[in-house]
Amino acid sequence: MTEFLDMGGYAAFVWTAYGLSASALVWLLVSSRRKLTASVVAVDAARARRKGDN
Amino acid sequence: MHRFANPAQFNRLADVVLPWAIGLTVLLSVAGLYYALFSSPPDYQQGESVRVMYVHVPAAWMGMFVYMVMAAASFTALVWRHPLALLAGKAAAPIGAIFTALALITGMLWGKPMWGTYWVWDGRLTSVLVQFFLYLGYMALWQAMEDEEKAGRAASILALVGVVNIPIIKFSVDWWSTLHQPASVMRLDGPTIDGAMLVPLFLMAAAYQAYFVVVFLWRMKLEINNRKLSVMRQASLQNTETQMEVAG
Known part of the structure; x- marks a missing residue:
């Protein structure tokens, strides 16, 4: 296990590369999903207001 | 109403594709990481550091692929005035920017132990950095103008001009001397790894x-x-204005 984590002495480079890749991609995924959900709520609310007006 | 017909159709199609794409992303990531970290051999020269390749090369490929998606969408938007195409470019840009940034950063993390330096100003690294700035410029132009039609057109023109950078990235390792290795997968005579x-x-x-x-x-x-x-906000604004005119 320690041997695996050590990555033949390249641990700092290998794990940083994987860690940054995973965090950036997960962040974009989650923030895109959140913005989409918020926009769905906003469209529904605007539609409801419109019906109320007429 | 026909303006909304297209997006409605698109949304239906997207909802069919999405569950499959999500499933594939999870499955391929788990399998890919297993092979990348456990089940593949260290390189005879680079040792375990070669594992950076499995996050570096796909990010670099995607940076270029997404750029071509964005450029094709921009072309369609400019020539045929297709409203969805304009939005497709806008949707793709931040994803491509992230992939390009990851290609640069993971490349630096691979370069340090293998080349002895994080960065060189050679053709490959510089042209990929230019691609990253093209993405940023495209997104900035969208933000820079109040009128969305104008903003979209300006951003699309930038995206199309920037296409010239794609062959420069691809062939930079053949044209100029560099520390970066030449193509070893996408070659006419087949992969050499x-x-x-x-x-x-x-x-x-x-x-x-x-x-x-x-x-x-x-x-x-x-x-x-x-x-x-x-569109709804504009419509309701116009509505209020008409009501005020009628009342006044």
């Missing part, structure tokens, strides 16, 4: 591709909703 390394490389590339489909479709739906909101 070992099959045991091609498996994790292709799995990770496929995972990144599936990930792109998921985030791209979500962002397309988001942009369609934003467009709907701004």
